[in-house]
Amino acid sequence: MSVLIIKLGATGDVVRTTPLLRRLNGSVTWVTAAKNCALLDGLADNLRHFPWETRARALDVPYDLAINLEDTLDVAHFLKSVRPAEIFGAYADSSNRLRYTDNSKHWFDLSLISSYGRQEADRLKLLNRQTYQELIFEGLGLRFAGDPYLFPNSIETRLSGDIAIAADAGHVWPMKKWAYYGELKEALEEAGLRVNILPERRSLLEHLADVRNHRCLIGGDSLPMHFALGTRTPCVTLFTCTSPWEIYDYGMQEKIVSPLLEEFFYKRGYDERATTAISVDQVFDAVTAQLESAAPPAARQEVTV
CATH class of the missing domain: 3.40.50 (Rossmann fold)
Incomplete structure (x- = not known):
């Protein structure tokens, strides 16, 4: 065929x-x-x-x-x-x-x-x-049984730490960008954690390595989230305007759904309320729980070819 x-x-x-x-x-x-x-x-x-x-x-x-x-x-x-x-x-x-x-x-x-x-x-x-x-x-007449994402080998980078934050949302979905990443970063660092904001990279394979080199990823419904799910990196994902149910979590994801999700569902404009409806404390607690159960990056079993 x-x-x-x-x-x-x-x-x-x-x-x-x-x-x-x-x-x-x-x-x-x-x-x-x-x-x-x-x-x-x-x-x-x-x-x-x-x-x-x-x-x-x-x-x-x-x-x-x-x-x-x-x-x-x-x-x-x-x-x-x-x-x-x-x-x-x-x-x-x-x-x-x-x-x-x-x-x-x-x-x-x-x-x-x-x-x-x-x-x-x-x-x-x-x-x-x-x-x-x-x-x-x-x-297609198939049954999905948790089949994993497939990735090529990544290009190694020197960026590593406890937490990676994917703060960018892009221009199509501006309400995906949560308002409190700065405050959360400060709180996590005060708790003794090493936190990095993911940088832009020339290669997607470098971006993939950046995500994999951390114990947990925080961000919205975005490409880094998929990189985390595919590399078995625990993640905390904030859903402010897109569907949390379409995402298969592979047992690695804590989903935080905005209480205003229905109001802003698939809206492509911008309203500050959508970006502030989830509290810092809620995300901090979810990250802490993910870290407690996280395996170190080197011990994860991801599917690469």
Whole structure:
């Protein structure tokens, strides 16, 4: 069986799609954003990958199945040139409108291209209690059984400590940025812990190492969170405006859900109340509990290839 996966970004979504690789038989081709290629290098003997800019290189073989997890017309147009025997996910119909296959509806019903419209999609997303992996696996006729993320070897860095804080939220979801990271850092350092704010890195593989080199990660629903889950690094994750239920915790995550989550659910604007609804004390206590049960970085069993 020959399979094409199209998942360009965000990088965290690419990471949480990698568990599929161990469950797909035959050869797999993955088209992704160029920056994500480093995270796919050598993940499986049957995998090859191409950046979106050179996607035409993926047209050299016929595909039995194309898994399109993007919701844009440009990707759907590319899929038409692929002509797979079967599609899972989004495609363009004869009127050039985005549709999605029936077997992918449990995921795409919650998406920006939901057949129910954006408002109802967000309501369904709020009610959903299945993880991303469960929704995708089940649509493909598979059963998700806690299959781990796959990572290549990281590029070692000298940054290490007890706590890593992932304070950045990006411009798309400004309300993910909790207001009290500074105060929390001071409180943790007063308790004798070594705390680092994660820096920007030239390579995602350096960023991966930074997370792995700590006993616990604190942050929002973000790429560092996925790096923590995949490296079996205990983490405390603050959910202020996105779904905590879509994230499979792999037994490593303490989720702190904002009491105002429903009010700001999947809102992309900014309201200070969303960033201040979770207290410093609540996060401090959760971090302390995670540290008490954390194995040192060198003792963790992560899946690398």
